Amino acid sequence: MGQAVDPALLAFAAELADAAGAIVRPYFRTALAVDDKADESPVTIADRQAEAALRRLIEARFPQHGIIGEEHGSLRTDAELVWVLDPIDGTKSFISGVPLFGTLIALTERGTPILGVIDQPISGERWVGARGHPSTLDGKPIRTRACGDLAAATLFSTSPDMFAPADAPNYQRLRSRVKLARFGGDCYAYGLLAAGFIDLVVEAGLKPYDYCALAPIIEGAGGRMTDWEGRPLDIRSGSRVVAAGDPALGEQARKLLLGA
Numbered sequence: 213m214g215q216a217v218d219p220a221l222l223a224f225a226a227e228l229a230d231a232a233g234a235i236v237r238p239y240f241r242t243a244l245a246v247d248d249k250a251d252e253s254p255v256t257i258a259d260r261q262a263e264a265a266l267r268r269l270i271e272a273r274f275p276q277h278g279i280i281g282e283e284h285g286s287l288r289t290d291a292e293l294v295w296v297l298d299p300i301d302g303t304k305s306f307i308s309g310v311p312l313f314g315t316l317i318a319l320t321e322r323g324t325p326i327l328g329v330i331d332q333p334i335s336g337e338r339w340v341g342a343r344g345h346p347s348t349l350d351g352k353p354i355r356t357r358a359c360g361d362l363a364a365a366t367l368f369s370t371s372p373d374m375f376a377p378a379d380a381p382n383y384q385r386l387r388s389r390v391k392l393a394r395f396g397g398d399c400y401a402y403g404l405l406a407a408g409f410i411d412l413v414v415e416a417g418l419k420p421y422d423y424c425a426l427a428p429i430i431e432g433a434g435g436r437m438t439d440w441e442g443r444p445l446d447i448r449s450g451s452r453v454v455a456a457g458d459p460a461l462g463e464q465a466r467k468l469l470l471g472a
Contacts, residue, residue, distance in 0.1 A: 216344020217319075217327050225317050225329050225340070228269060232262040232299055232315040233333030240334055241309045254303050259283050262299035262315065270295050280447070282421045294320045296447065298421040302370075302398030311335055312400040318424035323447040328425035330403050339403045341429030349407050356435040356457030357408040362389040362464050365411040368401035369393075374417045379452070379469070386414065386468040402426045405457050406433040412465055413455040420447045430455050436462050440469050 239258040246254045263283045270279055278294035279287045288294070295318065300306050302313030311334040319327040330339040339354075341347040347354055359365050367390040375383045387393045390412065397404070399422075404410045406429050423437070427445045430437040436459040437445060440452040454469070456462025 214321070214326070214343055217342035221319060221327060222340065222342055222345070224273060225319065225327055226338075228266050228317050229315060229329050229331035229338060231265050231269060232317075233331055235262045235265055236300060236306075236315065236333050240306065240311070244307060246307050254307055255283065256300075256303065256307060258306070259300045259303060263297055266295075266297050266299065266317070280420060282419070292322055294323075294447070296320060296325075296421050296424040298399075298425070301422060302400070305396070305398060310396075312397050314399040314403070316399055316421065316425035318421075318428070320424060320447050325424040325427045325445065325447075328428040330399050330425060330429060332400065332403075337403070339406060339429050341406070341427075341432035343428065343432075345432060347406055347429050347432035349403070354407045354433050356406060356430070356433050357411070359411040359458045360460045362386075362461065362468075363391060365390045365461055366392045366394070366409075367412040367414060368397050368404070368410055369395055369414050370398050370401070371395055374415060376416065379416055382469050382471050383414065383416075386465055389468065399426065402430060402455055405435060405455055406430050408433075408457065411457050411461055414453070414465060414469065416452040418451045418453060420449070423449070423453050426455065430457075433457075435459065438462065438466070440466055442466055 263281045278291035281297040298316040301316045306313040315331040317329040327342040427437045435457045437455040
């Protein structure tokens with residue numbers, strides 16, 4: 213399992229989340245210019261400024277650490293400890309005035325996520341997970357809920373359009389088996405899973421900055437987050453993930469997703 217994450221790193225991650233929130237909040241529900249990146253995903257000045265601020269803080273405090281960010285690229289990715297940043301996960305929600313986006317802050321050790329933060333700067337909610345520590349929501353321990361049957365499960369995915377044509381039929385098989393399927397939420401759905409309100413999140417087309425912060429939170433709350441093949445997530449994992457509050461439920465979901 214490895215050594216528990218140093219509380220000083222947890223405190224620094226909270227500083228990072230505070231700094232990002234202070235930048236993002238004033239832009240929410242304002243008239244913002246929205247640019248399209250090469251992959252046609254939207255980006256705003258809030259995304260760029262927030263990540264730039266986080267990178268400055270990391271460089272000042274831990275100049276030996278690496279950084280991977282969605283908006284400003286990678287630095288020292290061969291370092292033992294690498295921060296992985298998504299200043300606004302859910303930019304489409306952000307620019308639509310929907311407060312279900314979040315700032316994602318992760319720390320990886322030799323590629324494995326060991327610390328994660330989901331910060332929702334509008335509602336003020338903050339999920340934190342770290343190796344050797346129980347996951348928390350606003351400082352209080354949280355647990356996933358037991359649900360061993362797909363027929364009783366609530367499933368979330370950000371969009372049905374995120375699944376490649378080859379994956380879509382198996383995803384629809386899974387969707388047809390659960391009690392309730394909902395779309396939207398981005399990182400917020402993973403926070404709800406960690407807090408015991410939903411049971412599954414299945415997604416595809418993700419990058420490391422989309423999932424690295426989520427895994428420690430899910431795992432520290434008693435759930436499991438893997439790729440579709442059941443492998444633990446690291447910075448080199450593919451784009452398809454399954455998060456399950458009940459590990460047995462995750463196994464059932466993965467079998468359907470792989471066509472078993």
